[in-house]
Amino acid sequence: TVVNNSYELAKNYVDDVRDKVQSEIILIAFDTNKSKNFLNDNVSEYTKFLNTQKLIRKVDEIHIINSNKQLLFSTLDDKNSYTPPVDEILNLVLDDDRPLKIINAFENISAAIIRLQNFDDRFLYVVKYLDKNISKYLTESEEAINFYYTVEEKSTGIKISFAVIYVIIVSLLLFISISIAIRFSSRFFRSINNLIYASIAIGEGNFNSKVPELKTDKDLEILNKNFNLMIDRLKIQQEKLITNERYEAWGSLARKLAHEIKNPLTPILLTIDRIKNKFLNQISENEKNDFQDNLKIINNQIKQIENLVNEFSDFARMPKPILRRNDLIPIIQDNINLLKEIDLSIEINFLTKHNSIFFNSDREQLSRVFLNLIKNSIESIQEKSKNTVNFVKKISIELDENDDHIKSVITDNGIGLDTLKIKINEVFNPYFTTKVNGTGLGLSIVKKIINDHNGFIQLLPITNGAKVEIIFNKNDS
Template structure:
């Protein structure tokens, strides 16, 4: 997830900015944003939205194209492209249908919002509330006139009796259905009142009192904040006295009236800008759907590439194997666990096929060379006896007839012939040994003891060479032919000693070492032999050729030693590898249990 966010950081930033501008456009259309609702501001916002949408589409198109190129076209698998196309279409078509349906539904709902009946209800509700407030204010104006008339008429009765005056005001309060009646002077000081606690008295404003000082008409006083309405009027029959009447409106009525007014203003603003609201809603929806489509297509590409890349690799590898190339491998990539296991098992199968093929090739090669060796041994051995008998006859018959000066040369030539015959006999015997290589007689043997016996014997050839033998178990048991494996280890260690001798002829200052590591694991036994001899030299590039019969790097070698070693290892379900290293040679042998 973190990698995905980092990779698409520019798209996410542009999406966030575009979505913010889209919402700002919507809020501006309904006059609820910090920008003023003007034609110029709306034009600027719409142009910015179109530009940002184009940039967003451009980035998304580029990223999708790059993903297709990197994750789909690179693999070249037609089914990959087909399935990603289907997946994208199945995501795109429902999204488009939902977008069209949502926009249609929004448009229909907005039109219903401005239905004539709804408009009538909105207008009537506000007018009713407004009429109620106006009625209360008009009524208090008429009430104060009636109260003033009754008060002026009762001047003689009320002037000298404060108690009766107060009772009179209380009666007027009940009759006229008002909340407070006050008699005040020109300084707004309270003279009489219907309220019991004079501390609650709130005088009228100076401006209101000033307007009725010389005018006998009543003056309405509106206090929307405190949700009350009042009126003040001069009492004509009372010197410098004023009647001040207060009527409280219904609880929160003024606030409701203001809210209704704001709601009506908002309603008609939305009605006026309905087309722009639809456009901004469409832009917002388009931005969100675009990002969701991009996410779904990207996920589809990633999923498809993870799945089909493995399938494609398997197809390519199987095609290569079908053509006979067992060196082909399925690349190990990060994918689902099941596919990773499939790739691993396929590679393991290839390795086993390769090992089986190599064993078959080795067996066929050894069988072919064995037949050839058998025939060569037979054809060469037959004339050797007559040749040897003829030489003996020549020696006995002509030795006395040759002058003393030539006898020495005569004997030397016969000796050379005898040596060459013995060399041919030795070669014939090796041919015979190679041709008659018996099948191994398998028994449980300790490889540690086999190595120790051969090392002890070979140490006598050159005690200046240090042979370091290490093993991870006291006993390393393998079901094998003791004599044949002893021959393998003897030949390999002997070859290492001879290689060190050849290096010593050219170079004296180096460490003469042979290290042997014998390790017993659960499913196989591994042997590593490293020497500090001349190494493989010019044959390092084609190292496997040294296993071919009659291929040798020695002056007097027959080329059969390593071939026999390879055959014995192969007959014991093993594998031998020759690895070139600096200043020496390395041999690895694995015996599979």
Template sequence: MVDFIKKNIFIIILFTITLFIGFVTFLTFIDKSFIQLTQNNLQYLLVLNIGLLALLFGFIFFEVKKTIKNDIDKDGLSSNKKYITYFSLFTLIPSILISIFSLFLFSFALEKYFDKKVTTVVNNSYELAQSYVQEVRNKIESDIVLIAFDTNKAKNFLNANENEFKRFLKTQKLIRDVDEVHIIDQNKNLILSSSDDTSKYIPPVDDALKMVLTDDRPLKIINAFENTSSAIMRLQNFDDRFLYVVKLLGKDISRYLTESQEAINFYYTVEEKSTGIKISFAIIYIIVVTLLLFLSITIAIRFSSRFFRSINNLILASVAIGDGNLNTKVPEIKTDKDLELLNRNFNSMISKLKDQQEKLIINERHEAWGNLARKLAHEIKNPLTPIQLTIDRIKNKFSDQINSDEQDTFKDNLKIINNQIKQIEKLVNQFSDFARMPKPILQENDLISIFNDNIKLLQELDKNIEIKFNKNSEKIIFNCDQEQLGRVFFNLIKNAIESIQQKSENNKDFSKKIAIDINDYNDHINITIVDNGIGFGIFAANIKDILNPYFTTKKNGTGLGLSIVSKIVNDHNGKIEFIPIDDGAKIDILFKR
């Protein structure tokens, strides 16, 4: 997920900006934005929205195109493209249908929002609240006239007794259903009041008092913020006396009026800009749907490519195997665990097929060379006895007839012939050994012991050669033929010694070393023999030929030693590799348990 965000960070930033501008446009249409609701501002915002939306579409198009090129086209699998197309269509078509339905539903809801019945209710509710306030204001005007009339009428009675005057004001307060009745002078000083707590007295504004100084008509005073309605009137029968009456409106009535006014203003603003609101809503919806489509298509491509890339690799590998190329490997890629297991099992199967093929080829080769060796041994061995008998007769018959000065030459020639016959006999015996190679008799044997015996024996050939023997266990038990494996180790170590000796003929100033490592693991045994002799030389390029019978790098070699070694290793479910190195040769043997 983090990699996906990093890869598409620019698109995500552009989407966020575009979505923000879309919401700002929507809020501006309903006059709830920090941008002033004007025709020019709306035009600018709409143009900016369209530009950003086009830019977002462009980047998403190129990103999807690049993803398809990187994750689908390079695999070249037509089914991958087909499933991606189906997935994209199945995502796109419902999204378009939902978008159309949502826009239709929003348009329908908006039209119902401006239904005549709703408009009537909105207007009537506000007018009803206004009527209530107006009624309270008109009533206080009539109430102050009646209170002033009664007060003027009782002038003589009220001036005589202050307590009676207060009781009169309290009575008027109850009769006229007002909250406060005050008698003040022209300086707004409180003279008498219907309230016992005069500390809460709030004098009228100066302008109101000035307007009634020379006018006997009542004056309404409205303080909407304090939820009060009041009136002031000059008392004609009293000098410098004014009647000040206060009526408290219903709790929170002014707030309700303000909110109602704002709601009505918002309602008609929305009604006036309904087309623009629909457009801005459509833009916001398209922006969100666009990103969701991009996310779904990108995720589809990513998961599809993970799946089909593995399938494609398996198809290509199977085609290569069908053509006989067992060196093919399915690439190890990060995908689902089941597919990773399938890839590993497929590669394991290829490796086993290759091993079996190599063993079959080796067995067929050894069988063919064995038949040839058997025939050659038979054909060569038959004339050797008559030749040897004939030489003996020649020696007995003609040795006395040859001059004394030619006797030495005659004997040397016969000796050369005998030596060559012995060489041919040796070769015939090796042919016979190779042809009669028996099947291994498997028993539990200690490989460490077999190695130690051969190292001790071969060390006598050249004590100047340092042979290091490293092992990870004191005993390594393996089910094998002791005699045959002893022959393998003997031949390989002897070849290493001879390679070092051949090198020392031209270069005596070097440290002669042979390193033997044997390691026992749970499922296999690994043996490595490294020497710093002449190596494989010109044969390094075609190192596999070294295992062919009668192929040799030695002057007097028959070329059968390594072939026999290879056959014995193969018969023991093993594998041998000859690896050229910079200074010498390396032999790696792997025995599977």
């Protein structure tokens, strides 16, 4: 073949060069041995002699070295470019008068070395350069031939290997496709199953159930998100419905209590006046003061009962809000100005970055909300100051809005709920109170008003004092 012919041609060239170097080194060694006395280790004479031999024999480098590979004489102008033979080659000719051929195609040289018989510890080292292209072709041809025969010998194995590789690749692609399909389908069916389980839980009345918002198909993500929003809205509507039903029940109870309690109050008051007018002049001077004090105590207790009845009546007759466009800032500021006179030592800060915040609301009812909450904060601070020395009394009222909500936060450093060991979710229940003379209806009325305005109120736990947050939804107002 062409490759074989090219390889043989290049190989013959290398063999010819190697044979020529071998024959030429024998002649050079013969002339050198014969010229021992003439040369007499004179560097100049050696250099002329070796250069002459180089021209005559048509070689590229001639060196004389010792057994330590030390360069003694050379045709090279730059002695640093000298490359000594390896130790193994030098050892082969130490005790042999025959020349040793050296071939190294990768370095593009053909060389030979021989011991000089008439000299002590001296060797003649001759180098001839190979044609770089032919050397390259020889190497490439040899590699190509080796590869060709290797492929030819192993063609069956290669075919089998390709078949195995093909099967592996196809199997791998099939496995990847199945894995992707299983993963996608599992995520899809997991989302559907989550929706089914959440629907069952909602049907059983568990509105705290949520669908996990997994990373899946975009449409399913939107479906899960909207489903959770629907659950939140249903939960809010259910809470409002339960709250309204509870308030209706408490309102009905309050009306009955107010009616039953208020009926006997007027006859009792009239009877006390008659007793006072009839017996005051018949009692001795020493007992008149006690008599009047006792009647006064009875009157005060009846007035407390009357106030309680009025609270019941107000709670029972809480009207629907009449919604108008009101500015919340002056509503809050008016209540602050009114209540700060109760205790001038309390610092009340009203914080808002807006000049006005308008909201569709019942001005009178919202004023009642902030009046009740600020008044509770003042009473809480006053209670704490009785047992605290150098107590700095503070109330902070914050008001802010965005496109969707209006939020107000009232914070005080009074006794707080933690001190009283009260559960936060019990505070807004009707008739729940921590005050000695309280009716337990104030915060209940506040919550009902806020619910009627489609708002939300909650107590937030803090370390010292109390924090109330009110949120009104502007879109629902």
